[in-house]
Amino acid sequence: QKEVEQDPGPLSVPEGAIVSLNCTYSNSAFQYFMWYRQYSRKGPELLMYTYSSGNKEDGRFTAQVDKSSKYISLFIRDSQPSDSATYLCAMSATGGFKTIFGAGTRLFVKA
Amino acid sequence: DTGVSQDPRHKITKRGQNVTFRCDPISEHNRLYWYRQTLGQGPEFLTYFQNEAQLEKSRLLSDRFSAERPKGSFSTLEIQRTEQGDSAMYLCASSLGLKRDRGETNYGYTFGSGTRLTVV
Numbered sequence: 001q002k003e004v005e006q007d008p009g010p011l012s013v014p015e016g017a018i019v020s021l022n023c024t025y026s027n028s029a030f031q032y033f034m035w036y037r038q039y040s041r042k043g044p045e046l047l048m049y050t051y052s053s054g055n056k057e058d059g060r061f062t063a064q065v066d067k068s069s070k071y072i073s074l075f076i077r078d079s080q081p082s083d084s085a086t087y088l089c090a091m092s093a094t095g096g097f098k099t100i101f102g103a104g105t106r107l108f109v110k111a
Numbered sequence: 112d113t114g115v116s117q118d119p120r121h122k123i124t125k126r127g128q129n130v131t132f133r134c135d136p137i138s139e140h141n142r143l144y145w146y147r148q149t150l151g152q153g154p155e156f157l158t159y160f161q162n163e164a165q166l167e168k169s170r171l172l173s174d175r176f177s178a179e180r181p182k183g184s185f186s187t188l189e190i191q192r193t194e195q196g197d198s199a200m201y202l203c204a205s206s207l208g209l210k211r212d213r214g215e216t217n218y219g220y221t222f223g224s225g226t227r228l229t230v231v
Contacts, residue, residue, distance in 0.1 A: 042225075046220065099144075099220065
């Protein structure tokens, strides 16, 4: 079993839809939770960063962490065609900076 | 500062040849990481440096792989006797690790655009 599980998709939605992306994990030591966006032939770009449990909002993006269920989510409101990319969840343990990534979910937003 | 730079962007090499990649991190970042990514997968950790010290290496990093970060600035990743299984995107990232009273703080990475290696 992988430490971080993420549905690879692809996920196709119409423009303006609310998108929900999710990951589950098995290592209870993880304390830092991140979402990265990766466009084709580019390196990942940090979107959201959360420490421990709770919600964090930044513009159209909301990240949620539920440590009791070992489940994290990213919500994208009013999705745009420019949001079409691969979204990677990532996490690391306190005091350690090795970050473990999910396999990524490919998202397509249709105009 | 233009972010994390990687060179070359693409490298095609014959099996058995040695290759070297370079990464220039964001200048004020003290931590530097190498990851490998294959098609349809997320990045896999290879190694990381704090300043010039290599602090952790993945078991993915066989003895054919070596990484250096002289003087805590740029880093190089060398692969000796390349194999077809080494074909992947090699990503470099940097971050600023800060110490606080309750422990260190992880602010996430800034990645470069990667070096795509094809071994034929």
